Amino acid sequence: MAPTLPSGLRAALPFDPALVCIAGQWRRPQGLHTLPLIDPSTGVELGRVARAGAPEIDAAVQAARCALRPDEPGSWAQASPHERGLCLQRIAALVRERVDELARLEALDAGLPLSRGRADAMALARRLEGWAATVGLTGSSAHPAMPGQTLLSWREPLGVIGLMLPTQGSLTLLGDCVGAALAAGNACIVKPAETVVLSVLAFAHICHEAGLPAGTLNVVPGLSQEAGAALVEHPGVAQVTVAGSAQTAAAVRALAGRHGKDITVLQVGSLPQLVFEDADLDRAVPELVAAGVHRSGQSLMRPTCILARREIHAELLERMALRYRQLRVGTALADRDLGPMASPHRRDQVESQIAFAAESGLRLVAQGEIDAEAAALGGHWVRPTLLTPWTTAWTRRIAIDPAGPVQVVLAFDDEDEAVELTHACEQLRGVGLWTRDGARQWRLAHGLRCDRISVNGADDPAATSTAAGLAPSHAAWGMDLRERYTRVKSLRISHD
Incomplete structure (x- = not known):
């Protein structure tokens, strides 16, 4: 053989x-x-x-x-x-x-x-x-069910x-x-x-x-x-x-x-990020970009949509564009910022989505570069891409959910519009909030309809840092997997 x-x-x-x-x-x-x-x-x-x-x-x-x-x-x-x-x-x-x-x-x-x-x-x-x-x-418990009886339960x-x-x-x-x-x-x-x-x-x-x-x-x-x-x-x-x-x-x-x-x-689900005027952009921008290109944008939870308060939209876009232009795509063993897409199908899918975005009223703000050595190979390459609407009157809202290293930056005027845009995201699974206003954090945490919310930091630190030990232990999905892999059994004992 x-x-x-x-x-x-x-x-x-x-x-x-x-x-x-x-x-x-x-x-x-x-x-x-x-x-x-x-x-x-x-x-x-x-x-x-x-x-x-x-x-x-x-x-x-x-x-x-x-x-x-x-x-x-x-x-x-x-x-x-x-x-x-x-x-x-x-x-x-x-x-x-x-x-x-x-x-x-x-x-x-x-x-x-x-x-x-x-x-x-x-x-x-x-x-x-x-x-x-x-x-x-095991979450076991014992308590009296009624006079003369004890109820035991365990997993x-x-x-x-x-x-x-x-x-x-x-x-x-x-x-x-x-x-x-x-x-x-x-x-x-x-x-x-x-x-x-x-x-x-x-x-x-x-x-x-x-x-x-x-x-x-x-x-x-x-x-x-x-x-x-x-x-x-x-x-x-x-x-x-x-x-x-x-x-x-x-x-x-x-x-x-x-x-x-x-x-x-x-x-797979969308993980939009809401960036308010009091956000620490020095911290937010590197994390937003890193999370967007994490695993070449092929993670299960993707922060493809960045919603920015209108007064900081231009500054946030400029900062993110600078980082995007510095991104390098290369072979996995070359250890650049991004590797290839997993398959030719995934590459073609992302490229078609970028083309569709241009037809839908989005403009290309910045892209990363593919290593010349890598481009000469037959790899599944996609340039990381940053998009934003041409005009503030863009009404397609969140029309695309790219399956690769693509992020769209939109502007909003107030919290109500931010929530409306967030709920328009397809397959909404979680939201990231970037604000130092504690009252706003609580209002939005209770008002947003999603499974998980992070504040002023990545939902999964592993997505934005390669430092050893930053990945959370058994909490990445906001669920108790241990309970999902067990059943509750109960025993009623009568003492009479």
């Missing part, structure tokens, strides 16, 4: 990317099916990765269920909360040791600049450590948890979701995006090296319509978490609904 990766990279990997990881073992999918692994910085095929299907998903489910059997020696179900916490800490420690290796893998198959990959790997370690600290916090793991990853942010989502599920005592099956596989397989290898019992974490690469659908439909999977676009979420919801399956959706 031909090598699955260039010899230098293949020799550095402790696993074969053309295999799936089930029950701690590396095996070939039935039919030996594979998918191409493309370097988005060059467009060159690096090799082949596994294309698993329903048989591999079924094998992974059986392995996960075996790991949860209380009578199975050495199973995850037999591990005490203390032992689970120690295991997660060992995994986090190994991740820290291999930050550079994981960053290189993210660069090769996700197109992530090396510094961004290092930050994501450190975020993975921090989130695992955060979940390790929650092990044993138990759901069982087998499925996770479908997007093309960007796979390491941080592994920390959030796999960390939460394992801490609660579940077993996991991960279906990576078909274009981003290497770092997820490397994480599986790290987990088993750290002593995670076989079958507790299984990684099954493949296509969404094959391996993904089989994961959602399998009756042995208690819950599925899916991260991706609205179309992906809708498809998974429909499929899960037919099988009565519980799902958690981490969906």
